[in-house]
Structure formats: structure tokens, C-alpha cells
Amino acid sequence: MAKQLPTQAQVVIIGGGIVGCSVAYHLTNLGCKDVLLLERKVLTCGTTWAAAGLVGQLRATRALTKLATYGTQLYARLEEETEQATGYITTGSIMVARTEERKHEYDRSAAMARAFGIEMYPISFEEARKLWPLMYTGDLVAAYYFPKDGQTNPVDTCQALAKGARMGGAKIFEGFTVTGVTLKNGAVSSVSTEQGEVTCEYVVNCGGMWGQSLGRMVGVSVPLHAAEHMHIVTKPIEGVYKGMPTLRDMDGYIYFREEVGGLLMGGFEPVAKPWGMKGIPENFQFTELNEDWDQFSIFMDNAITRCPAMKTAEVRHLTVVPESFTPDTAYMLGEAPGVKNYFVAAGMNSVGIASAAGAGKAIAEWITEGHQAEDLWDVDIQRCFSWQDNRRYLRDRVTESVGNLYADHWPYKQPRTARPVRTSVFHDRLAARGACFGVVAGWERANWFAPEGVKPEYKYSWGRQNWFEYSAAEHMAVREGVGVYDLSSMVNFLMQGRDAESVIQRICANDVAVPLGKVVYTQLLNERGGIEADLTVTRLDEDTFFVVTAAATETRDFEWIRRHIPGDAHAFLTNVSSAYAMLGVMGPKARDLLSTLTDADLSNEAFPFATAQQIDVGYARPWAVRMSYVGELGWELYIPTPFATSVFDALMAEGKKFALRLVGLHAVDSLRLEKGFRHWGSDITTDDTPFEAGLGFCVKLDKGDFIGRDALVKQKESWLKRKLVIFTLEDPEPLLYHDEPIYRNGEHVSQITHGSYAHLLGCAIGMGYLENLEGIEAEWILSGKYEIDVEGKLIPAKVHLKAPYDPKNERVRM
Numbered sequence: 001m002a003k004q005l006p007t008q009a010q011v012v013i014i015g016g017g018i019v020g021c022s023v024a025y026h027l028t029n030l031g032c033k034d035v036l037l038l039e040r041k042v043l044t045c046g047t048t049w050a051a052a053g054l055v056g057q058l059r060a061t062r063a064l065t066k067l068a069t070y071g072t073q074l075y076a077r078l079e080e081e082t083e084q085a086t087g088y089i090t091t092g093s094i095m096v097a098r099t100e101e102r103k104h105e106y107d108r109s110a111a112m113a114r115a116f117g118i119e120m121y122p123i124s125f126e127e128a129r130k131l132w133p134l135m136y137t138g139d140l141v142a143a144y145y146f147p148k149d150g151q152t153n154p155v156d157t158c159q160a161l162a163k164g165a166r167m168g169g170a171k172i173f174e175g176f177t178v179t180g181v182t183l184k185n186g187a188v189s190s191v192s193t194e195q196g197e198v199t200c201e202y203v204v205n206c207g208g209m210w211g212q213s214l215g216r217m218v219g220v221s222v223p224l225h226a227a228e229h230m231h232i233v234t235k236p237i238e239g240v241y242k243g244m245p246t247l248r249d250m251d252g253y254i255y256f257r258e259e260v261g262g263l264l265m266g267g268f269e270p271v272a273k274p275w276g277m278k279g280i281p282e283n284f285q286f287t288e289l290n291e292d293w294d295q296f297s298i299f300m301d302n303a304i305t306r307c308p309a310m311k312t313a314e315v316r317h318l319t320v321v322p323e324s325f326t327p328d329t330a331y332m333l334g335e336a337p338g339v340k341n342y343f344v345a346a347g348m349n350s351v352g353i354a355s356a357a358g359a360g361k362a363i364a365e366w367i368t369e370g371h372q373a374e375d376l377w378d379v380d381i382q383r384c385f386s387w388q389d390n391r392r393y394l395r396d397r398v399t400e401s402v403g404n405l406y407a408d409h410w411p412y413k414q415p416r417t418a419r420p421v422r423t424s425v426f427h428d429r430l431a432a433r434g435a436c437f438g439v440v441a442g443w444e445r446a447n448w449f450a451p452e453g454v455k456p457e458y459k460y461s462w463g464r465q466n467w468f469e470y471s472a473a474e475h476m477a478v479r480e481g482v483g484v485y486d487l488s489s490m491v492n493f494l495m496q497g498r499d500a501e502s503v504i505q506r507i508c509a510n511d512v513a514v515p516l517g518k519v520v521y522t523q524l525l526n527e528r529g530g531i532e533a534d535l536t537v538t539r540l541d542e543d544t545f546f547v548v549t550a551a552a553t554e555t556r557d558f559e560w561i562r563r564h565i566p567g568d569a570h571a572f573l574t575n576v577s578s579a580y581a582m583l584g585v586m587g588p589k590a591r592d593l594l595s596t597l598t599d600a601d602l603s604n605e606a607f608p609f610a611t612a613q614q615i616d617v618g619y620a621r622p623w624a625v626r627m628s629y630v631g632e633l634g635w636e637l638y639i640p641t642p643f644a645t646s647v648f649d650a651l652m653a654e655g656k657k658f659a660l661r662l663v664g665l666h667a668v669d670s671l672r673l674e675k676g677f678r679h680w681g682s683d684i685t686t687d688d689t690p691f692e693a694g695l696g697f698c699v700k701l702d703k704g705d706f707i708g709r710d711a712l713v714k715q716k717e718s719w720l721k722r723k724l725v726i727f728t729l730e731d732p733e734p735l736l737y738h739d740e741p742i743y744r745n746g747e748h749v750s751q752i753t754h755g756s757y758a759h760l761l762g763c764a765i766g767m768g769y770l771e772n773l774e775g776i777e778a779e780w781i782l783s784g785k786y787e788i789d790v791e792g793k794l795i796p797a798k799v800h801l802k803a804p805y806d807p808k809n810e811r812v813r814m
């Protein structure tokens with residue numbers, strides 16, 4: 001007899017792969033019993049069934065590593081808990097490096113792993129061959145071992161999660177296709193199927209490669225695309241034993257695991273094959289695509305190098321199944337922008353088995369608590385953009401995303417596909433002057449400028465890259481003379497209306513009810529006092545506020561502000577970013593240069609720091625905002641786009657007299673770090689309060705109520721336990737990027753949030769949080785001996801409570 005669909009559920013999960021089942025399991029574990037999972041065919045029939053089942057722990061960042069490590073813990077106990085076999089075993093894994101550069105990457109990873117409590121250590125080739133007897137090591141540079149990594153049976157593990165969810169009260173319906181999601185007042189209200197409708201409070205899109213089209217049903221961008229993904233299984237091979245560790249040879253694009261006495265071998269090719277351009281067939285279930293031995297040959301060739309026994313091994317089967325990948329090769333979690341209570345957990349980039357446990361837990365906590373338990377910006381769906389829903393863009397990028405899993409994870413690595421998407425009006429002018437572009441939020445941005453005769457191309461390395469000296473010169477031009485950078489990628493919103501002031505005042509921690517033309521640097525906080533956004537607000541007139549924020553946070557900042565406008569308020573938020581191009585004119589000679597192009601009085605008296613005026617520059621009337629992210633005298637010019645190139649040309653012409661230098665965004669980053677300016681997403685996140693982040697000067701507790709005020713008042717009444725400080729390395733050679741472990745008096749305490757090179761000081765610089773549960777005072781901070789672990793070497797570091805450059809903030813007020 002057909003099952004009767006309930007008419008109501010609190011949470012409806014779409015998709016019965018491992019991610020959907022994990023969300024259901026964790027929701028019921030957290031006490032949310034009214035959960036309905038709808039699967040169009042049968043559980044595991046999408047991509048889950050085909051997985052190799054590798055469960056690794058180490059990921060690119062601390063938060064993601066924590067989620068992945070939780071997977072190894074949950075899968076190890078799930079069988080006992082549910083009495084459903086999972087096939088999970090702790091086999092350990094080995095990772096080998098074929099090049100010195102890869103060894104640098106893994107040495108950094110090993111330092112990070114140690115700090116995160118994951119066992120990862122170098123082993124000799126002899127030890128490696130003992131663990132993996134068929135391995136050829138003659139061409140290798142290094143090998144590393146993770147004793148606690150595991151392998152699992154994906155189908156059984158998914159079934160165990162489903163059983164656990166049912167035991168907790170969830171209902172699982174197979175053979176029910178979701179055909180629509182209805183919204184009411186911008187929030188989820190029901191889902192429809194051919195068998196009926198279910199009203200609900202929450203929907204979780206766990207549709208795997210169907211996730212994008214499911215998102216389109218409600219106008220939500222879920223940017224993912226399927227690509228063919230493959231592995232072979234051989235007949236038994238002598239020397240292969242049960243429980244043998246996984247072997248990853250990323251330089252050869254491949255991995256191996258034991259499978260019934262033979263080897264399962266698959267990988268991540270540098271140029272992948274997109275799939276599903278014409279949609280996914282209705283009857284897709286446990287579907288295998290046609291074998292493509294040409295596409296597989298790159299794996300086979302490398303597999304024979306690493307494991308010569310593969311040459312004569314008999315292949316039992318080549319499995320080709322589509323899996324979904326995202327433009328930045330990170331999965332997507334969280335509440336979608338624009339639709340309340342519509343959650344997404346999809347785009348697993350072939351680590352869905354390893355990540356499902358953590359992803360399911362994170363989503364369940366998010367729904368039951370109403371917010372993330374911990375900052376998950378790296379995988380937050382709000383890092384995505386509506387334009388990324390473009391299928392051609394996704395198809396072109398997926399050819400590269402797949403390979404990114406195993407490619408060298410170079411610092412500053414830029415995508416090579418699906419470019420350009422967004423260009424500023426200055427793009428061709430910058431290109432003609434030697435710009436080397438990188439991508440943020442789809443924008444082509446000049447990261448550095450190659451001098452005459454040098455090709456503007458990255459040569460990646462873990463040491464100083466080819467642009468290091470050029471960027472250093474740009475950095476110094478801003479410190480000593482004048483530089484111009486294009487930051488048209490900055491995002492501009494207008495908040496307008498009779499209630500604009502009261503609405504924005506409640507959203508900001510700083511006082512923005514200021515006189516016309518005043519610019520306010522402020523954070524937007526959540527109820528827990530955590531920093532949701534970091535931006536400037538300029539009052540343009542009585543009812544108009546100009547909000548400027550970073551390109552990467554366009555979606556989430558717009559969404560955060562929009563959601564906090566009360567329904568009955570006369571206040572309207574508009575994204576006007578395309579209306580303005582932005583040039584930063586910065587450095588001690590900025591006033592002299594700009595004065596040649598304007599009759600406006602730029603003196604401190606007439607145009608003080610943190611104010612804005614609409615002035616003539618050349619033949620245009622931009623908003624000139626006297627703020628600086630690089631810590632020097634300067635103005636940001638917000639130029640109505642059609643006028644922008646004329647201003648650029650005028651600046652370049654007049655700039656010759658001042659040795660004006662074009663400056664790339666790598667230099668902007670090193671300049672801002674030297675000045676101690678924070679960056680949202682790394683140095684400050686939803687887990688940090690302004691007091692902890694050293695931004696207490698932006699908090700106005702006495703201005704009246706605002707979001708997060710109560711939490712800050714409470715924090716002020718007790719001891720502050722954490723604080724963001726700045727570190728500079730005492731050795732000028734080593735470089736900092738992010739996540740390098742920080743040691744205080746020989747004990748690991750935290751990691752670098754973001755690092756760069758302080759060219760003026762002549763050493764690497766980075767920020768990081770320190771914690772002392774008995775109260776974090778300057779004396780305690782300064783009394784410690786600090787070292788940063790770079791590639792396994794502890795480098796002595798100096799701690800700074802204030803910016804090492806211009807701590808009194810005098811340069812911006814020159």
C-alpha cells in the first residue's frame with residue numbers, strides 16, 4: 001500500500017543521499033523530531049552509492065577540519081548506536097609528495113594538523129613501503145602518515161544515518177519527488193510533490209547535483225555543476241591486504257584503497273568533463289555513465305608509476321558517475337539569501353561522504369539554534385552570488401574545480417577558467433600598464449603590476465613569488481609618495497527613506513546618526529555580539545546613507561541589512577555598486593596630486609579625516625571619501641561609472657609629476673596589515689566581538705539600543721578573555737599566509753588569521769587571537785614568548801598590541 005504523505009512537518013529535507021540523511025539524523029539528535037525526508041527514488045541512488053568511501057580529516061581551515069574530524073568520530077560509533085553495519089574502519093592514510101614545492105605545502109599542513117590535534121607526520125619511504133608494500137618511492141620527495149583517517153561503505157553509512165534518524169522520530173519517504181516549494185512573505189511555507197503538499201517551517205535542499213535546479217524553484221542561486229567522476233576496481237593483487245591505508249599521490253592526481261583484495265583507484269584530473277548540460281534524466285538512479293578510457297588514461301599512467309603492479313592488474317570495472325562541484329571547490333551550507341528558512345547543504349566536491357557528518361551537524365545546529373554554532377564562512381552559501389547561477393559559467397569552471405582538489409594549493413592561486421566575468425571600467429587601461437589580475441567575487445582585480453618587459457603572470461611558489469619585489473615597490477610608493485588603486489569591486493548600498501536613520505542606527509554598533517558628510521567605520525553585530533559585517537556608512541543627506549563594503553560579502557551584507565529592516569519601516573536598501581567605479585588615491589602626496597585636478601579645498605580644516613564631499617575631479621563630480629584602508633593620507637573617489645575613465649586618465653597624466661604608481665591589491669593587503677586594519681572573514685568573524693577584535697572604539701554603548709548591545713554590555717562587565725593581536729616574525733625570510741599555529745611559551749594557543757609581508761618593517765606579519773581565561777591584560781600578553789610554526793619550524797615572533805606602523809594614527813590625518 002502506498003505510503004500516505006503527511007500534510008505537515010516542521011522540517012522537510014529534499015534528497016536522501018548521505019547529506020540529507022545526516023541532516024535528518026542530527027536534527028532528531030538535537031530534539032527536532034518532526035522531520036520529513038523526501039527522496040525521489042531510493043536512498044543513496046544519486047551519487048552517494050558510487051563513492052570510494054575515503055574519510056580524511058584534514059581540510060584547508062580549522063573549522064572545516066573540525067567538521068571532517070567529527071566524521072571519523074561519528075562513523076566509528078554509528079554502527080554500535082544504530083545496529084546497522086557501516087563498514088567503517090580506521091585504516092590510516094599516506095600522502096606522498098613528488099616535488100619540493102609540494103613538500104612545502106604538506107609541511108605547512110602537518111604543522112596545522114598538529115595544532116588541530118590531528119596526527120599527521122612525515123614517514124620514511126621504508127616505513128611507507130611497509131604500510132603500502134606495492135608503492136614505488138624512487139621518484140618521491142616525501143611521505144606523510146595520518147594514522148586516524150578511515151574508509152567507510154557509503155551506502156551502509158548512509159543507511160545507518162537514515163536508521164538513526166528514524167529511531168529519533170524522522171519520517172523517510174522514498175519515491176516522492178519534490179516539484180515545488182511555496183513561499184509566504186519571503187519565507188518557506190510548503191513543499192509540493194505529485195502525491196500532495198506538505199506545509200512546513202523549514203526546507204533543506206540536500207539535492208546533490210539536483211541542488212541547483214531545486215534552488216531555481218525559489219529563485220535561490222545554488223551554484224554547482226556536475227562533472228563525470230570515476231574510479232576503477234581491480235581483481236585481487238598480491239601484496240594488497242585488508243585494512244591497508246589509503247594512498248594519495250596528488251601530484252599524480254590519484255588515490256588508491258583496498259577493495260576485496262584488489263585496488264580501487266580514482267582521482268581528480270586537471271581538466272574534467274562537465275556533465276548534465278541538458279538536465280538530469282528523470283530515470284536517473286544508480287546510473288553509470290559511459291566508460292571513457294581516454295579521460296581515465298591520465299590516472300592509469302600515474303597509477304602505474306606509483307604502483308607498478310597496476311600494469312598487469314586485471315580491471316574488474318570502471319565506474320563513471322556524476323558528482324557536483326562548485327566554482328571554488330568548497331561546499332555550500334546554510335540559509336539561502338532572500339528566502340527565510342530555506343537551507344542548503346549541497347555541492348560536496350567529492351568529499352561528501354567525509355563531510356556529510358559535520359555538514360549535517362552544522363545544519364541541524366543552525367536550524368535549532370537559529371544561527372551557526374561556529375563561523376563557517378568558507379562554506380556559507382552566502383559567499384555565493386546570484387550571477388553564479390549562470391550555467392555556462394558553472395560548466396566552464398567545473399572543468400577546473402575537480403582538479404583543484406588535488407592540485408597544488410598555492411598561496412594567491414587564481415582560477416584559469418570562466419574568466420573574465422566582471423571587469424571594472426579601468427580594466428583595459430590597467431592591463432595596458434602591466435596589471436596581473438586575480439579574481440574575487442567574479443571581479444578581475446589588478447593584484448600587482450609587472451614592470452616593462454616582464455610578463456604579468458603568476459609563478460606560484462610557497463616562497464617569495466615572482467611579484468614579491470614589484471608589490472613591495474607599490475607598497476613603498478604608498479608609504480612614501482602616492483599610489484592609485486582600482487577598487488571598483490567595492491560594494492555600495494544606499495539606505496534611503498524617512499526611517500533610514502533609525503533603522504541603520506539599530507543595525508550598526510557605531511553611532512551613524514551623524515551630521516551630513518560624516519563617514520563612520522562600524523561593525524554590524526548579531527545578538528551574541530559577534531561581528532556579522534565590517535563596513536563604512538556615510539551620511540549623504542537627511543534620509544540617505546551610503547554603505548560601502550567588500551566585494552566578497554556583497555550577498556551576505558545586503559541580506560543581513562535587508563532582513564533587519566522592519567516591515568513597517570520607511571527604509572529601502574538598494575545595491576548601487578554598478579553606478580560607481582572607485583579609485584583610491586593614497587600616500588603622503590595624495591593631497592598634492594588631487595589638488596592639481598580640483599579646486600576643492602583639501603586641507604585638514606576644510607576636508608577632515610572621516611568626511612565625504614562631492615567635489616570636482618577633472619570633469620567629473622565624484623564623492624570623495626577621506627578614509628584609508630592602507631593607513632595614509634588619501635581619498636577614495638566614488639566616481640559615477642560613465643565618468644570614471646576620464647578621471648583615471650587625468651590622474652595618470654598629472655601623476656607623472658608625483659611619480660604616481662599604480663598599486664595592486666596584494667600591496668593593499670600588506671599595507672593594511674602593517675597598519676593593523678582588520679579584514680572580515682579572516683581576522684574578524686561572527687565568533688569575535690568588537691572588544692575581542694580591538695574594535696571597541698567603534699562601539700557606542702550609550703547611543704541607545706542596537707543589535708548585539710546587550711551581549712557587549714555583559715562582556716564589558718566581566719573579564720575580557722580573548723584579544724586579537726599582531727605578530728611580526730623576527731626572521732625576515734619565512735612567509736605567513738593563514739592558519740599557521742601560534743605558540744605561547746611553547747604551548748599551541750591559536751593560529752594566524754591572515755598573514756602577509758610588512759615591506760616597511762621587512763618581515764612577515766599576521767594577526768591572531770590570544771586567550772586567557774583569567775582575563776587578557778596587556779601585561780599578560782607582553783609577558784609571553786611567542787613563536788609561529790612555519791613548515792614545522794618555530795620562528796620567534798614579536799607581539800604587538802597596536803599596529804606596528806603608525807600606532808597613533810597620525811598619517812591619515814596629515
Ligand SMILES: Cc1cc2nc3c(=O)[nH]c(=O)nc-3n(C[C@H](O)[C@H](O)[C@H](O)COP(=O)(O)OP(=O)(O)OC[C@H]3O[C@@H](n4cnc5c(N)ncnc54)[C@H](O)[C@@H]3O)c2cc1C
Nearest residue numbers: 015017019040046047048052053054178208351352353354
Ligand atoms: C566516483 C566517486 C567517488 C567518490 N569518492 C568519495 C570518497 O572517497 N569520499 C568522499 O567523501 N566522497 C566521495 N565521493 C563524493 C560523494 O559520493 C558525494 O559528495 C556525496 O555522495 C554527495 O551526497 P549528497 O547527499 O549531496 O548527494 P546525492 O547522493 O546525489 O543525494 C541527492 C539526492 O537527492 C535526490 N533528489 C534530487 N532531486 C530531488 C527531488 N526533487 N525530490 C526528492 N529527492 C530529490 C536524489 O535522488 C539523490 O538521491 C565520490 C563520488 C564519486 C562519483
